[in-house]
Amino acid sequence: MKYLGSMKEVDGVLEIGGVLVTQLQNEYGTPLYIYDLELMERKIKALKDGFISDKFKTTVVYASKAYLSKAMVQVVDRMGLHIDAVSAGELHTILSEKINPKKVHMHGNNKSLEEIEICVEKGIGSIILDNRFEAKRVAKVCRKFGKKMDVMLRLNIGIDAHTHEYIKTAKHTSKFGESIFDKDIVEIVREIVEEDELNFLGFHCHIGSQIFDELAFYEGIDSMVKFTKEVSKKLNITIPEINIGGGFGVRYTEGDTDVDLKYLMQKIIDCLEKTLESEKVKVEKISIEPGRSIVGQAGSTLYTVGGKKETFGGEKYIFIDGGMTDNIRPALYNAKYESIVANRLLNNEKKEIVSIAGKCCESGDVIIKNTKLGECSEGDLILVSCTGAYGHSMSSNYNKALKSAVVFVKSGKSCLVSKRETYEDLLKNDLSLEDM
Ligand code: LLP
Numbered sequence: 536m537k538y539l540g541s542m543k544e545v546d547g548v549l550e551i552g553g554v555l556v557t558q559l560q561n562e563y564g565t566p567l568y569i570y571d572l573e574l575m576e577r578k579i580k581a582l583k584d585g586f587i588s589d590k591f592k593t594t595v596v597y598a599s600k601a602y603l604s605k606a607m608v609q610v611v612d613r614m615g616l617h618i619d620a621v622s623a624g625e626l627h628t629i630l631s632e633k634i635n636p637k638k639v640h641m642h643g644n645n646k647s648l649e650e651i652e653i654c655v656e657k658g659i660g661s662i663i664l665d666n667r668f669e670a671k672r673v674a675k676v677c678r679k680f681g682k683k684m685d686v687m688l689r690l691n692i693g694i695d696a697h698t699h700e701y702i703k704t705a706k707h708t709s710k711f712g713e714s715i716f717d718k719d720i721v722e723i724v725r726e727i728v729e730e731d732e733l734n735f736l737g738f739h740c741h742i743g744s745q746i747f748d749e750l751a752f753y754e755g756i757d758s759m760v761k762f763t764k765e766v767s768k769k770l771n772i773t774i775p776e777i778n779i780g781g782g783f784g785v786r787y788t789e790g791d792t793d794v795d796l797k798y799l800m801q802k803i804i805d806c807l808e809k810t811l812e813s814e815k816v817k818v819e820k821i822s823i824e825p826g827r828s829i830v831g832q833a834g835s836t837l838y839t840v841g842g843k844k845e846t847f848g849g850e851k852y853i854f855i856d857g858g859m860t861d862n863i864r865p866a867l868y869n870a871k872y873e874s875i876v877a878n879r880l881l882n883n884e885k886k887e888i889v890s891i892a893g894k895c896c897e898s899g900d901v902i903i904k905n906t907k908l909g910e911c912s913e914g915d916l917i918l919v920s921c922t923g924a925y926g927h928s929m930s931s932n933y934n935k936a937l938k939s940a941v942v943f944v945k946s947g948k949s950c951l952v953s954k955r956e957t958y959e960d961l962l963k964n965d966l967s968l969e970d971m
Pocket of ligand 1: 598642741743744745780868924
């Protein structure tokens with residue numbers, strides 16, 4: 536396993552943010568999500584430092600679906616990022632912190648009336664419209680509240696980015712946005728522009744997630760700039776803003792490339808500046824919306840080993856006290872991870888090929904299949920790295936598992952930011968069947 540951020544070995548025990556994992560286990564129990572705050576801050580800084588231009592303003596919007604908690608909102612806010620939401624729940628979490636609502640942006644392909652009302656009432660920064668029907672719905676809510684709303688339109692630019700089928704978002708068959716190839720597309724934009732209550736800012740796209748192929752981003756920029764040019768000409772309007780989404784790939788395992796975020800951002804800026812210049816398009820602002828690249832590597836999951844089993848068929852399992860309930864990604868996307876026996880690093884050569892399996896009643900509940908691991912037995916600690924994005928946020932209560940606690944670590948200190956769920960939490964919404 537590659538040591539990420541502040542990870543290091545102290546007398547055979549892994550330390551993150553200056554805190555030994557054995558200490559974290561004692562204090563908070565397992566399964567435990569551990570976030571290296573300094574690494575998150577470094578990633579944010581790399582994005583901000585790289586995504587700067589003297590030709591247009593730039594904004595980095597954190598895609599909160601990757602990992603969201605009150606503490607994360609604080610981190611993002613104090614580092615000067617904007618933040619997006621895709622549901623009333625995410626909005627509620629974000630707005631529960633003291634944050635300027637103008638820095639909040641709302642996504643979603645089927646926003647409910649309630650969600651739109653919250654956005655309008657709280658006066659958030661912008662709504663990214665998914666389709667022409669939604670534009671009408673938002674305008675109606677604005678009339679009800681006597682307010683105006685800044686909006687963008689999400690475009691499907693038809694780019695088949697090289698990533699997992701489930702996380703591609705801009706194929707012609709994708710459910711997101713309006714296609715730039717739709718024969719009515721200019722009409723759709725006209726309708727939005729003509730709504731008195733809507734202030735049309737510009738276009739948004741997001742081509743997918745975990746993308747390493749830079750060409751896909753450059754193709755996306757080319758198509759966004761050309762489309763912006765075409766529409767502003769046809770409708771005789773100026774279009775101030777373009778948002779090119781997120782999706783920057785993250786190294787999970789040996790086979791993945793290590794991305795230098797600042798350098799990648801500089802190359803993206805370079806491409807944006809050149810394309811805008813060659814197409815003679817002027818915009819005031821360009822935004823990006825990264826999620827995974829901020830929190831992915833900063834998060835790890837710590838588990839306690841319950842036991843080992845070798846099946847009749849020869850499969851060697853290490854059983855851990857969590858599984859697909861705290862990380863569904865291996866089961867859902869065949870996602871790969873690296874791991875170590877985090878409390879036994881001295882003279883513990885990785886020899887055996889084992890599968891690390893969770894405790895759910897599901898054969899697919901295997902966090903890492905066929906990995907080389909050092910010797911471990913009951914009570915030892917397994918750390919799975921790079922689980923910070925879409926791990927905790929996609930966790931579930933399947934088999935009535937309690938959702939894990941989350942702790943942030945930095946400079947020798949740890950701070951519990953989400954308590955482990957309790958059995959009372961599990962039952963708080965269950966009612967008895969009375970008189971029936
Ligand atoms: N903007 C929009 C509109 C998005 O839909 C997403 C992710 C992002 C930004 C952030 O993308 P990122 O920088 O994190 O790649 N659950 C999947 C990932 C789903 C991504 C959904 N949209 C996974 O675990 O891989």
